[in-house]
Amino acid sequence: MKLIKKSIEKDKSGYVTLYPEELEDMWHVYNLIQTEDQLKATTIRRIQSESATGSSSSQRVRLTLTIVVETVDFDPQAGLLRINGRVSSESQYVKMNSYHTIDLELNRNFTLFKNEWDTIALERVEDACDITKQADVAAIVCQEGLANVCLVTQHMTIVRQRIETPIPRKRKGSVTNYEKGLGRFYDQVYQALLRHVNFDVVKGIIIASPGFVKDQLYHYIFDQAVKTDNKMLMENRPKFLLVHCSSGHKHSLQEVMQDDSVKAKLADTKAAREVAALDKFYVMLNNDPDRAFYGFKHVAKANERGAIGTLMVTDALFRSADIATRRKYIELVEGVRASGGQVLVFSTLHVSGEQLNQLTGVAAILTFPLPDIEEEDEEEVAEENDDTQANSDEMDVADDLGL
Amino acid sequence: MSKQPSQQHAKVTSGQGKSTDEDVEFLEDDDDNQMDFDMAALNLGEKKLKIATAKPKKVSSIASTPVSSQPSSPKVTPLAKIPPSKRVDVEAEYAKRTSDKAKLNMVVIGHVDAGKSTLMGHFLYALGQVSEKTIRKYEREAQKIGKSSFAYAWVLDETGEERIRGITMDIATNSFETTSKQFTLLDAPGHRDFIPNMISGAAQADVAILVIDATTGEFEAGFDANGQTKEHALLVRSLGVQQMIVAVNKLDAMEWSKPRFDEITAKLGTFLIQAGFRKSKLHFVPVSGLTGENLVKKTEGCPLYDWYKGQTLVERVDQFEPPVRLLDKPFRMAVSDFFKGGIGSSSGVSVAGRIDAGHVQVGEQVVAIPGGEIGVIKTMQVNDDTATWGAAGDSCLMTLTGLDIMQLSSGTVLCTPAHPVPVTSTFIAQLVVFDIKVPITSGFPIILHHQSLNEPASIVKLIATIDKATGEIIKKNPRHLSKGSTATVRIKLDNRPIPLETFKDNKDLGRVMLRKGGETVAAGVVTQILTFGS
Numbered sequence: 015m016k017l018i019k020k021s022i023e024k025d026k027s028g029y030v031t032l033y034p035e036e037l038e039d040m041w042h043v044y045n046l047i048q049t050e051d052q053l054k055a056t057t058i059r060r061i062q063s064e065s066a067t068g069s070s071s072s073q074r075v076r077l078t079l080t081i082v083v084e085t086v087d088f089d090p091q092a093g094l095l096r097i098n099g100r101v102s103s104e105s106q107y108v109k110m111n112s113y114h115t116i117d118l119e120l121n122r123n124f125t126l127f128k129n130e131w132d133t134i135a136l137e138r139v140e141d142a143c144d145i146t147k148q149a150d151v152a153a154i155v156c157q158e159g160l161a162n163v164c165l166v167t168q169h170m171t172i173v174r175q176r177i178e179t180p181i182p183r184k185r186k187g188s189v190t191n192y193e194k195g196l197g198r199f200y201d202q203v204y205q206a207l208l209r210h211v212n213f214d215v216v217k218g219i220i221i222a223s224p225g226f227v228k229d230q231l232y233h234y235i236f237d238q239a240v241k242t243d244n245k246m247l248m249e250n251r252p253k254f255l256l257v258h259c260s261s262g263h264k265h266s267l268q269e270v271m272q273d274d275s276v277k278a279k280l281a282d283t284k285a286a287r288e289v290a291a292l293d294k295f296y297v298m299l300n301n302d303p304d305r306a307f308y309g310f311k312h313v314a315k316a317n318e319r320g321a322i323g324t325l326m327v328t329d330a331l332f333r334s335a336d337i338a339t340r341r342k343y344i345e346l347v348e349g350v351r352a353s354g355g356q357v358l359v360f361s362t363l364h365v366s367g368e369q370l371n372q373l374t375g376v377a378a379i380l381t382f383p384l385p386d387i388e389e390e391d392e393e394e395v396a397e398e399n400d401d402t403q404a405n406s407d408e409m410d411v412a413d414d415l416g417l
Numbered sequence: 418m419s420k421q422p423s424q425q426h427a428k429v430t431s432g433q434g435k436s437t438d439e440d441v442e443f444l445e446d447d448d449d450n451q452m453d454f455d456m457a458a459l460n461l462g463e464k465k466l467k468i469a470t471a472k473p474k475k476v477s478s479i480a481s482t483p484v485s486s487q488p489s490s491p492k493v494t495p496l497a498k499i500p501p502s503k504r505v506d507v508e509a510e511y512a513k514r515t516s517d518k519a520k521l522n523m524v525v526i527g528h529v530d531a532g533k534s535t536l537m538g539h540f541l542y543a544l545g546q547v548s549e550k551t552i553r554k555y556e557r558e559a560q561k562i563g564k565s566s567f568a569y570a571w572v573l574d575e576t577g578e579e580r581i582r583g584i585t586m587d588i589a590t591n592s593f594e595t596t597s598k599q600f601t602l603l604d605a606p607g608h609r610d611f612i613p614n615m616i617s618g619a620a621q622a623d624v625a626i627l628v629i630d631a632t633t634g635e636f637e638a639g640f641d642a643n644g645q646t647k648e649h650a651l652l653v654r655s656l657g658v659q660q661m662i663v664a665v666n667k668l669d670a671m672e673w674s675k676p677r678f679d680e681i682t683a684k685l686g687t688f689l690i691q692a693g694f695r696k697s698k699l700h701f702v703p704v705s706g707l708t709g710e711n712l713v714k715k716t717e718g719c720p721l722y723d724w725y726k727g728q729t730l731v732e733r734v735d736q737f738e739p740p741v742r743l744l745d746k747p748f749r750m751a752v753s754d755f756f757k758g759g760i761g762s763s764s765g766v767s768v769a770g771r772i773d774a775g776h777v778q779v780g781e782q783v784v785a786i787p788g789g790e791i792g793v794i795k796t797m798q799v800n801d802d803t804a805t806w807g808a809a810g811d812s813c814l815m816t817l818t819g820l821d822i823m824q825l826s827s828g829t830v831l832c833t834p835a836h837p838v839p840v841t842s843t844f845i846a847q848l849v850v851f852d853i854k855v856p857i858t859s860g861f862p863i864i865l866h867h868q869s870l871n872e873p874a875s876i877v878k879l880i881a882t883i884d885k886a887t888g889e890i891i892k893k894n895p896r897h898l899s900k901g902s903t904a905t906v907r908i909k910l911d912n913r914p915i916p917l918e919t920f921k922d923n924k925d926l927g928r929v930m931l932r933k934g935g936e937t938v939a940a941g942v943v944t945q946i947l948t949f950g951s
């Protein structure tokens with residue numbers, strides 16, 4: 015993404031004009047836009063007009079509109095970002111306050127006005143516009159009969175295609191069905207690779223699996239490349255990396271990102287950092303549970319005492335429509351930084367971010383143990399971790415089981 | 418799939434009873450009280466319905482016992498176009514067959530290279546299941562690729578990749594008979610990468626042989642934290658296997674040393690008993706898979722018999738007890754394999770698996786869940802022999818007509834159309850946490866293994882930790898679960914719902930294994946299904 019213009023006042027209000035260039039930029043914008051922000055962008059509007067004779071016609075007009083944002087939707091697969099709100103700019107075609115939906119487009123400027131550009135929002139802009147941080151990787155995680163062809167960028171893991179082909183198993187005296195099925199499977203993965211991977215852009219292509227699936231797939235790919243004289247594949251052969259992982263499910267990307275050969279090849283990626291931090295959290299929870307906490311209440315308490323060494327939060331928390339919630343977490347982030355702690359904002363589009371999100375979205379590794387935190391408010395935390403509806407259900411169940 | 422009958426639904430959510438003991442002690446269950454437990458869950462009279470294959474007389478009484486109309490134990494005849502004259506009285510046939518020779522499924526497990534495939538290959542050869550000619554051929558071919566020591570293993574390792582690498586990758590199925598029983602043999606891969614296949618095989622097994630490499634350093638390597646010996650043993654136990662033979666293998670390479678045998682027996686015995694095996698159901702047998710010693714025959718003059726006066730492997734295997742089969746429950750078969758084309762290159766779709774409950778016969782309709790598509794059984798095989806019917810416990814291959822292969826997937830359960838298995842994406846399970854490196858928290862992503870299926874899922878909530886002995890809650894809403902703990906949790910499938918039953922309704926389809934990063938983190942039983950529908 016390119017930063018075209020930035021103008022922010024002392025009171026933190028102001029605007030930023032940006033030029034999105036790729037799919038990941040849409041994700042950044044999705045994380046930037048909040049309800050009540052104002053968005054100015056070019057858009058298409060269907061205009062009804064009535065002619066002098068009274069017959070009405072409709073036509074599509076491209077125009078620039080400003081809206082006050084009410085809802086934001088993002089489809090990472092399609093890279094489609096839709097923002098809905100009321101029109102706040104005068105226009106010859108559109109009435110003020112009428113509703114309009116903007117589908118944000120690549121390669122066109124847009125301007126975002128905020129009453130308050132907080133730390134997280136400003137960092138997001140900075141991050142998004144830093145081209146040195148770009149490191150796209152294609153990863154195929156597979157097991158016999160299952161493959162996930164993924165694109166991993168700094169902030170996103172997108173499953174481009176999930177291939178699931180039943181492979182007949184070996185049977186006494188006959189392995190032909192099995193071997194044919196396997197061949198078909200490798201071919202499907204090969205086709206998906208050609209379709210979804212842009213070899214000019216990706217820094218590496220990782221093939222990961224348990225057992226020998228990765229080796230067999232790799233051989234299949236290059237056998238085909240030779241047969242079909244695919245120069246693109248041959249030239250990119252050094253970019254391929256075979257890595258062990260425990261399954262073909264998307265979760266396995268966590269293992270892949272932690273693999274030494276992947277780390278060496280891709281240097282420091284955000285995804286790998288997040289996996290490592292979350293791992294460290296779990297190890298701490300095991301070895302010294304008084305130094306590892308999750309859930310806002312516990313973490314905030316640890317912060318009050320200046321005990322947080324590493325704070326992990328998911329970006330989902332900052333997308334909250336509720337301003338107070340967002341502010342609450344920003345204060346936490348700023349507090350941790352002020353006392354010298356490190357803050358990692360996890361992307362919920364990465365596997366680790368998904369996991370952290372389910373673990374209340376916030377966790378911390380402390381620099382010193384705080385054994386009394388847990389006892390202080392056991393009950394409160396129990397409540398906090400529940401979506402109330404589910405909780406009451408569960409209690410009934412527990413009763414039923416005689417728990 | 419079609420909606421669950423509301424009555425069934427009501428039963429699942431509220432009929433949990435107070436059998437907390439069994440809930441908690443599912444790793445210490447034994448056949449008898451498990452059956453009682455199942456019966457109690459169904460509110461059925463215990464006595465008359467007990468079907469023990471070992472006691473065929475009781476079975477005949479079942480055929481004439483009117484069964485109550487409880488939803489989960491219907492006496493429904495699947496809509497079949499079989500004329501009554503041709504209909505098989507399966508329960509009567511089953512009793513007949515069982516009084517002749519009972520059928521059992523046996524899985525062979527153990528660390529990679531312990532000698533499982535060699536041992537079983539040799540065993541099958543010694544029993545006459547594999548011809549002299551075949552073995553000689555394998556010897557020649559194996560030698561050609563420099564793998565001559567694997568000739569017997571080739572009986573089971575049939576794919577090119579397996580033979581070249583000398584590693585079993587998927588379950589191999591075979592069958593053999595002893596004096597009093599018929600066995601389906603499942604040779605499992607030992608390598609940790611293929612544990613999903615091993616689970617799929619072990620889920621079908623009644624009994625197990627654990628193979629141990631007795632050579633210096635190798636027993637230790639298999640037994641330590643990174644070895645597969647312990648994980649395999651825990652897995653089969655968690656999957657309901659209670660009787661196990663430990664084959665202490667490769668003793669030929671240890672000069673048939675008694676101290677070594679005793680050392681292994683002692684170390685392993687302690688662990689296995691901790692893991693929930695009963696001493697009376699564990700047997701240690703010294704063998705050599707390579708030389709064939711003490712598999713079926715005892716060679717005179719072999720130093721082993723200076724100190725070993727016990728049974729051969731086959732004698733011991735013959736003494737495995739047939740487990741109680743759920744013959745009177747609605748028909749269910751978790752599909753472990755399927756492919757286009759019927760048996761003997763006829764048309765249709767072939768489906769293989771072990772019948773978990775109930776029975777079927779040729780001509781009957783079955784429904785594939787999820788999906789709800791119905792097919793008719795055209796032909797079938799039980800243990801590789803043509804059959805007209807199959808019952809709980811049987812390893813079956815059947816040809817179905819009228820069913821599109823696209824409707825099948827790994828994880829499909831074939832059911833009687835009158836009572837299909839529930840399909841769910843959220844359920845409550847009681848877990849026993851294995852020896853894990855990091856604790857389990859809510860949000861923990863796992864791979865859920867259920868029969869032959871493995872699917873990504875998450876532990877979305879830790880409900881309570883439980884005292885294993887008393888069944889009482891230790892802590893509600895625990896922050897995390899550490900190794901060895903017992904807990905109830907809520908689990909949610911990430912991608913799609915799967916067919917699942919509560920442990921009370923079906924002890925095979927009610928068990929799950931949870932793995933993460935290539936390690937088994939917990940075993941569990943399904944206590945409640947929270948959402949229904951596909």
Ligand SMILES: Nc1nc2c(ncn2[C@@H]2O[C@H](COP(=O)(O)OP(=O)(O)O)[C@@H](O)[C@H]2O)c(=O)[nH]1
Binds near residue numbers: 570583667
């Ligand atoms: N000396 C000796 N070697 C054995 C014995 N059983 C198996 N082996 C060898 O151990 C290796 C692994 O055997 P295999 O059956 O593939 O093991 P698996 O991985 O457990 O199935 C092969 O080289 C076998 O020849 C035995 O009883 N004695």
Ligand SMILES: [Mg+2]
Binds near residue numbers: 584
């Ligand atoms: Mg083997």
